[in-house]
Amino acid sequence: MQPLPFRNPFAPCLWGFLLICLEAVSFAGGFRVGFAQADITPPIGWRRAGGYTELISTGVNDPLMTKAMVVQEGATTFAFVGNDLCSVPRDLTDLARTRASQITGIPVANIVITATHTHGGPEYLGPLRQFLHQRAMKANNGSDPHEPIDYRGQLIERWAGVIATAWSNREAALLEVVIPRLEGVAFNRRYWMKDGSVGWNPRKGDTNLFRAAGPVDTDFPFLFARRAGGTEALGSLALFAMHTAVYGGPAFGADFPGHLQTNFAASFGSRFVSIFGEGCAGDVNHLNPLSLDPQPWITVSPAIGRAMAQVALTNLPWASAIKPGSFAVRSTVVLAPVTPISYTELDAAKKVMETLDQNGAAFLVLVDAWRKIFRKHFWERHDGQLPQEVQVVRFDADTALVTLPHEVFTELGIAIKAGSPFRRTMVVTLANDLDFYIPTRRAFEEGNYEPTTCPLEPGCGERLVAAAVKLLNELKP
Ligand SMILES: [Zn+2]
Structure with missing residues (x-):
């Protein structure tokens, strides 16, 4: 080792003191970031999500996780939770957000709970689950062999717990x-x-x-956190507008977000937490009908996880540091009119659901029945005006994140980015509420599957876009 040219005996202390001062200046107003994760895989034999029939899980291909990132700067704290689930319902996310807020002090409005939309998750909500559960209860003297635990109750605890752990894991960090x-x-x-x-x-x-x-929207937003003053990677949030519906096995599976985690762990170590969120992907998936090449899930799902990791790692050297000083969260509620439903329509819909396995109903008839039961639920509960929460996080003057409920069409996500004054606008969906589609007005006219799932009136998507763009403009410094 070369001797220092200037041999002042106090120099090392002085340097140490200066470094401490510099660090205090850099990070006193800097970000504090924490990550945590917990297993949410239900018992084997629980029903599988992602279809309109009864599917029973046969094992665990890879564990289903809930993962949280908490970001704090000054008095503002935001928590993002990603889940290897097909969907998250409002009644549960409300309870978990309230509970997490009581523990950590993070305002409920600054917490978002999302689903990756893996079709390898459990069926634990909605009209199909309700019907299958009640049928099993009737046949088994009041118990459902496919639901041996209070999964919904446990999810609330895990979500609140993972936010609390990420919150207590906060440390000075650089965000890129x-x-x-x-x-x-x-x-x-x-x-x-x-x-x-x-x-x-x-x-x-x-x-x-x-x-x-x-x-399609080929943007692949990648938010990366590393420990301040060091190089240790803590975790990341990656978003992409494509259905997490590649995985097709009978066991529980996290699909490509699970493979993304495995690839990142190989680069950054096993403690690294990779959170994935689905962008506006209501009408987008991985299947290319113009190519005759087969796309078996068993190879395509890991290949997508690998490709995502590779693109993220290749581009990480060009990432921009998020500048502390303007971190803020704002949210609003949009009221979406729900299409009314008559008792005759409701009875017909119930009959279709109740004779699911025998009636030979066309796919869209079944989907329409599912939607009508939601309409009735939303009329009873919200008087025909479904509240939809839109949150915007301003990371810095150039970078914002928008959260939207449900499965929003890609064109609507592109419209939000086009209307945003932020150079980098990231959009995540399936936030805080269910997995029905939010099509464009044009798609409602064109019809077919996605508009048939939507219990809301045409225009619901354009209203979400307007609300998000308004918030983004209000938050632009
Ligand atoms: Zn979907």
């Missing part, structure tokens, strides 16, 4: 953000067909295919 492109993985699944109709998930090589009826 980069938005590279992830090309060739996502495809719009609505197609104009040569006969003039709009198809949904068309067969590979269908000769009636004309062209995709909507865009």
Whole structure:
């Protein structure tokens, strides 16, 4: 080791003192970030989500996790929770957010609980679960062999717990953000067909295919946290507008977000927490109908996780540091009119659900029945005006995150980014509430699967866009 040219005996102390002062200046107003995760895999034999029939889980392909990131700067704290679940219902997220707020002091409005939308998660909410659960209870003297625990109750505890742990894990951290492109993985699944109709998930090589009826969004926002003053990576939040519906096994599975975690752990160590959130992907998935190549989930799901990790790592050197000083969270509630439903329609819908396995109902008839039961629920509970929460986080003068409930069409996400004054606007969906679709007005006219799931009136998507863009503009410094 080379001797120091200036041999002042006090120099090391002085340097140490200066470094401490510099660190105090840099991080007194800097970010404090904490991560945590917990297992939320239900018992094997619990019903599987992601379909309109009864699917029973046969094992655990990879564990389902709940993961939290808490970011604090000064008096502002924000918590993001990602879950390997198909969807999260409002009644549970409300309770968990309130509980987490009581423990940590983070305002309820500054907490978001999202689902990755993995179709390898459990069925634990909604009309289909309700019907299957009641049928099992009737057949088994009041007990449902597929629901041996109070999963919903345990989820509330795990969500509040994981937020509290991330909150207590906070430490001085540097936040960086980069938005590279992830090309060739996502495809719009609505197609104009040569006969003039709009198809949904068309067969590979269908000769009636004309062209995709909507865009894809190849932005791949990647928010990365490392320990201040060191290089140790703490965790990340990655967002992408593509359905987490690649995994197709009978066991529980986290799909490509699980593989993303595995790839990051190989680079950053096993304590690294990788959170994934689905962008506006209501009409986008991984299937390319224009290619005849088979896309088996068993290879495609890990390949997408690998590709995501590779794109994130390749672009990390070009990430911008998020500048402390303007961290803020604001939210609003949009009231979405729910289409009214008559008792006759409701009775017919219930009959379709109750004879699920025998009635041979066409897929869209079943989906419509599912939606009508939600309509009745929303009329009873919210008097026909479903409250939809929109949150905006301003990380710095150039970077904002928007959270939206449900499964929002890609075109609407692109519209939010186009209307945002922030150079980097990230949008996450399936936040705080259920997994029905929010199509564009045009898609409501075109029809088919996604509009058939939506219990709301056309225009619901455009209203969410307007609310998000308004908040973004109010928050632009
Ligand atoms: Zn979906």
